[in-house]
Amino acid sequence: MNGELQALLDACVDAVIIxxxxxxxxxxxxxxxxxxxxxxxxxxxxxxxxxxxxxDQQHHDEYINNYLDTGTPKVIGVGREVGARRRDGSQFPVxxxxxxxxxxxxxxxxxxxxxxxxxREQEAxxxxxxxxxxEARERLTHVARLSxxxxxxxxxxxxxxxxxxxxxIYAQAAERLAAQPSPDLGELVGALRQIxxxxxRAGEIIKRLRDLVRNRQTHEELLDLNAVxxxxxxxxxxxxxxxxxxxxxxxxxxxxxxxxxxIQLQQVMLNLVRNAIxxxxxxxxxxxxxxxxxxxxAGVEMSVSDLGSGLDPAIRDRLFEAFATTKPAGTGLGLAIxxxxxxxxxxxxxxxxxxxxxxxxxxxxxxxxxxxx
Amino acid sequence: MKNxxxxxxxxxxxxxVRASLRFLIRSVGLPAQAHASAAEFLAGYDRRDPGxxxxxxxxxxxxxxxxxxxxxxxxxxxxxxxxxGHGDVPMAVEAMQQGAFDFxxxxxxxxxxxxxxxxxxxxxxxxxxxxxAQAEIRARLATLTxxxxxxxxxxxxxxxxxxxxxxxxVSQRTVxxxxxxxxxxxxxxxxxxxxxxxxxxxxxxQNP
Numbered sequence: 258m259n260g261e262l263q264a265l266l267d268a269c270v271d272a273v274i275i276x277x278x279x280x281x282x283x284x285x286x287x288x289x290x291x292x293x294x295x296x297x298x299x300x301x302x303x304x305x306x307x308x309x310x311x312x313d314q315q316h317h318d319e320y321i322n323n324y325l326d327t328g329t330p331k332v333i334g335v336g337r338e339v340g341a342r343r344r345d346g347s348q349f350p351v352x353x354x355x356x357x358x359x360x361x362x363x364x365x366x367x368x369x370x371x372x373x374x375x376x377r378e379q380e381a382x383x384x385x386x387x388x389x390x391x392e393a394r395e396r397l398t399h400v401a402r403l404s405x406x407x408x409x410x411x412x413x414x415x416x417x418x419x420x421x422x423x424x425x426i427y428a429q430a431a432e433r434l435a436a437q438p439s440p441d442l443g444e445l446v447g448a449l450r451q452i453x454x455x456x457x458r459a460g461e462i463i464k465r466l467r468d469l470v471r472n473r474q475t476h477e478e479l480l481d482l483n484a485v486x487x488x489x490x491x492x493x494x495x496x497x498x499x500x501x502x503x504x505x506x507x508x509x510x511x512x513x514x515x516x517x518x519x520i521q522l523q524q525v526m527l528n529l530v531r532n533a534i535x536x537x538x539x540x541x542x543x544x545x546x547x548x549x550x551x552x553x554x555a556g557v558e559m560s561v562s563d564l565g566s567g568l569d570p571a572i573r574d575r576l577f578e579a580f581a582t583t584k585p586a587g588t589g590l591g592l593a594i595x596x597x598x599x600x601x602x603x604x605x606x607x608x609x610x611x612x613x614x615x616x617x618x619x620x621x622x623x624x625x626x627x628x629x630x
Numbered sequence: 631m632k633n634x635x636x637x638x639x640x641x642x643x644x645x646x647v648r649a650s651l652r653f654l655i656r657s658v659g660l661p662a663q664a665h666a667s668a669a670e671f672l673a674g675y676d677r678r679d680p681g682x683x684x685x686x687x688x689x690x691x692x693x694x695x696x697x698x699x700x701x702x703x704x705x706x707x708x709x710x711x712x713x714x715g716h717g718d719v720p721m722a723v724e725a726m727q728q729g730a731f732d733f734x735x736x737x738x739x740x741x742x743x744x745x746x747x748x749x750x751x752x753x754x755x756x757x758x759x760x761x762x763a764q765a766e767i768r769a770r771l772a773t774l775t776x777x778x779x780x781x782x783x784x785x786x787x788x789x790x791x792x793x794x795x796x797x798x799x800v801s802q803r804t805v806x807x808x809x810x811x812x813x814x815x816x817x818x819x820x821x822x823x824x825x826x827x828x829x830x831x832x833x834x835x836q837n838p
Contacts, residue, residue, distance in 0.1 A: 414715070422647050422736040423646035423647050423649070424650075426647075427654075430650070430657045433657050433740065434657050447653075451649065451650065498688060498690060501690060501693055
């Protein structure tokens with residue numbers, strides 16, 4: 258090989274290896290030395306399969322023979338990604354393109370090898386970055402949920418206080434009854450039953466609360482949206498009560514199941530209900546908030562409507578933008594996060610005027626056919 | 631007037647709390663009536679019915695405070711004991727300013743509640759007795775003739791018969807006869823008693 262050609266090959270960034278028709282290495286340029294860690298003298302004349310991994314290593318001779326017999330190229334002119342082995346035994350990915358060199362005698366083959374380790378690393382970094390964005394979103398969703406719960410503390414404390422109050426009164430009255438000369442046992446048993454029922458009620462509220470507050474990964478399952486609403490109402494009613502608002506629950510019968518994450522959907526509903534409760538605090542508003550489910554063409558729609566003063570056209574466009582808020586203490590994240598949750602569920606969250614007045618926030622989720630929740 | 635025994639009325643939207651309160655009140659032998667809302671209570675309540683009211687301060691629809699205002703507007707004198715939650719102190723203060731009898735924070739000791747209920751019932755009985763007495767005095771006052779009324783007004787201001795006679799242009803003897811009729815019609819044993827009756831009825835007549 259003349260000096261000019263050698264200089265040309267050595268200037269190549271990619272490894273260039275030329276083999277003969279038996280697979281023996283004839284040329285091994287400088288980039289190949291850097292890539293594999295072998296000196297040319299160590300590889301020239303040896304079978305190129307020493308640089309390969311299983312199963313190519315075992316079958317490479319066959320590949321060449323097949324090609325020489327049939328003339329049908331498998332790799333030549335196409336290129337592919339394969340694994341390669343360095344002198345120290347370590348493995349790395351390369352993209353390889355092969356050309357045929359014709360001349361006197363049997364054909365030779367030239368391979369151009371490009372090290373993909375860097376690209377793979379970048380790919381891994383990109384995936385990690387996407388993963389951390391997803392995690393950050395889940396954390397943000399969780400924080401938003403916590404902050405909503407924080408705003409609801411008064412109502413929740415009240416809601417847990419109710420059964421505790423009933424338990425206390427029943428227990429004390431039962432004690433009073435039992436101290437009488439001939440106590441009415443039927444009355445006593447009734448009081449005891451009420452005590453256990455109310456203790457269970459308090460436990461149920463705390464369970465719902467824990468479910469919402471716990472940091473957790475998204476968990477999708479087939480859901481009855483009505484059941485999701487009913488569970489939520491346990492918590493939402495406490496907030497409504499504190500703010501002297503009445504919740505009306507209007508759930509359509511026979512809805513198809515939807516696929517989703519209960520807690521995240523409840524977070525959306527809670528957010529909408531809290532906004533609605535705020536909306537009817539304005540003087541002169543009827544303090545009524547309606548939670549409704551209906552069957553729609555696109556699946557199942559859940560809506561929260563209020564009889565407040567509606568939306569200022571100026572903020573309608575910015576409604577779902579992060580940090581857009583009209584509340585003095587608002588983060589402006591509630592609706593933005595709610596919309597991203599609904600969209601992750603394949604649905605859409607939107608606003609429309611409520612009739613005769615107020616706002617209606619509604620979202621739909623696609624129905625899942627052929628399954629029951 | 632219907633003859634109801636004094637009753638403890640309970641208004642609370644929480645079914646369990648309502649039922650437990652009724653249970654407790656009945657366990658000490660007092661009649662109790664429970665209602666789920668202010669509207670339900672108002673629909674069945676006659677302000678002449680004696681008793682006291684145990685009222686949850688927070689309720690959907692008409693709140694406890696609003697019910698109290700409505701009762702005030704209707705001239706009902708039933709004593710109201712408010713039951714409040716933890717963070718409701720400002721509401722309790724407002725209720726007291728509007729004339730609530732007392733308030734209790736949840737959860738509470740049964741004895742505290744029963745003591746307040748007993749005091750509220752005693753207050754109600756007292757004020758009803760006073761109102762009945764005033765009504766009786768007003769009924770007696772209505773039987774006086776215009777001349778007797780004039781004489782009564784002057785003598786209860788401490789004027790002597792002679793002065794009254796001079797002011798009304800009649801003889802002292804005539805004044806004495808009117809005065810005897812007044813004392814008799816008013817069932818007053820002494821001038822002091824008559825003065826007290828007039829004072830007792832003075833406030834309601836200014837403020838019907």
